Amino acid sequence: xxxxxxxxxEMSVQEAETVTLSCTYDTSESDYYLFWYKQPPSRQxxxxxxQEAYKQQNATENRFSVNFQKAAKSFxxxxxxxxxxxxxxxxxxxxxAIGTASKLTFGTGTRLQVTL
Amino acid sequence: GAGVSQSPSNKVTEKxxxxxxRCDPISGxxxxxxxxxxxGQGLEFLIYFQGNSAPxxxxxxxxxxxxxxxxxxxxTLTIQRTQQEDSAVYLCASSPQTGANEQFFGPxxxxxxx
Numbered sequence: 001x002x003x004x005x006x007x008x009x010e011m012s013v014q015e016a017e018t019v020t021l022s023c024t025y026d027t028s029e030s031d032y033y034l035f036w037y038k039q040p041p042s043r044q045x046x047x048x049x050x051q052e053a054y055k056q057q058n059a060t061e062n063r064f065s066v067n068f069q070k071a072a073k074s075f076x077x078x079x080x081x082x083x084x085x086x087x088x089x090x091x092x093x094x095x096x097a098i099g100t101a102s103k104l105t106f107g108t109g110t111r112l113q114v115t116l
Numbered sequence: 117g118a119g120v121s122q123s124p125s126n127k128v129t130e131k132x133x134x135x136x137x138r139c140d141p142i143s144g145x146x147x148x149x150x151x152x153x154x155x156g157q158g159l160e161f162l163i164y165f166q167g168n169s170a171p172x173x174x175x176x177x178x179x180x181x182x183x184x185x186x187x188x189x190x191x192t193l194t195i196q197r198t199q200q201e202d203s204a205v206y207l208c209a210s211s212p213q214t215g216a217n218e219q220f221f222g223p224x225x226x227x228x229x230x
Contacts, residue, residue: 004158037221043205045159045221091158102211103149103172104219106158 002027002094006107013082014115020067021077021110023092031097034068034075035104039089048090051075053097079112087114118142120222122208128228129198137193137225141210148191149219150183153205162206165191198229 003026013019025034036048051059051068058066063083067076079086089111093104121140129135141148146167151159161175165185176182180198185191195202205226209219 006158035218043207043224043226045207045209047218050218093159102147102166103161103164103175104151104159105161106151108156108158 002029002032002096002105004092004094004105004107006092006110008110009108010111010113012113012115013079015082015084017082018078018080019082019112021079021090021092021112023075023077023107025073025075025092025094027073027094027096029096029098033095033097034066035093035095036064036066036075036077037091037093037106038086039091039109040087045091049077082114084114084116087112120208120210120220122206122222122225124225125223126226126228128230130230131200132197134194134196135198135227137195137206137227139191139193139208139210139222141189141191141208142220143189145210145212145220146188147211147219148185149209149211150191150193151207151209152177153207153224155204159207162193195227198227200229203227203229 005024032053034051038046049061063080065078089109091109092107123138148165150162163183164172180196183193205224207224209221211217211219
């Protein structure tokens with residue numbers, strides 16, 4: 001079974017600064033997908049960024065980028081120019097690309113605070 | 117178009133009562149998922165429906181939990197004889213198909229069992 005570990009329960013960053021959230025995972029599969037989801041107090045899960053394991057190039061979405069290290073099974077999220085609206089819970093998630101097993105396996109989350 | 121909707125938004129019930137939670141997925145999405153988020157925890161997979169295939173029920177924690185999806189659209193998650201440990205936020209998600217496509221989440225139902 002796959003597992004996802006987020007070792008930082010809470011992180012804090014000053015507005016306009018850069019912060020990196022860590023995520024490691026364990027799998028014996030070679031083909032899979034990785035995601036970062038954001039959950040604000042409204043409870044709505046919002047996809048931040050997605051990475052296909054077969055792609056070597058790290059995904060980027062505006063101020064959000066990932067550092068995907070397949071051999072190390074590491075998938076960190078970098079948020080640049082942090083904004084107050086970035087404050088939320090962030091969850092790392094894994095999805096197998098094999099067969100029909102398309103459920104998401106989530107880490108326990110990192111609560112990000114953004115200060116002035 | 118409209119996103120995934122869930123009802124009720126909040127539900128308070130007494131221990132031992134049955135509850136039904138509803139999910140309306142995005143129109144046209146063939147896959148539908150239920151997850152549970154306990155306080156301070158990540159999301160835990162419960163059950164997954166894909167088209168007309170048999171659902172993947174591997175995440176259901178006990179036989180008190182069941183779910184159905186009628187007409188390939190609306191889904192209902194039923195918890196019988198609720199226990200205090202069932203208190204959590206229940207999130208529903210849908211996606212156009214399996215694979216890398218994004219799962220779109222609803223706002224969840226917060227269930228409190230007294």
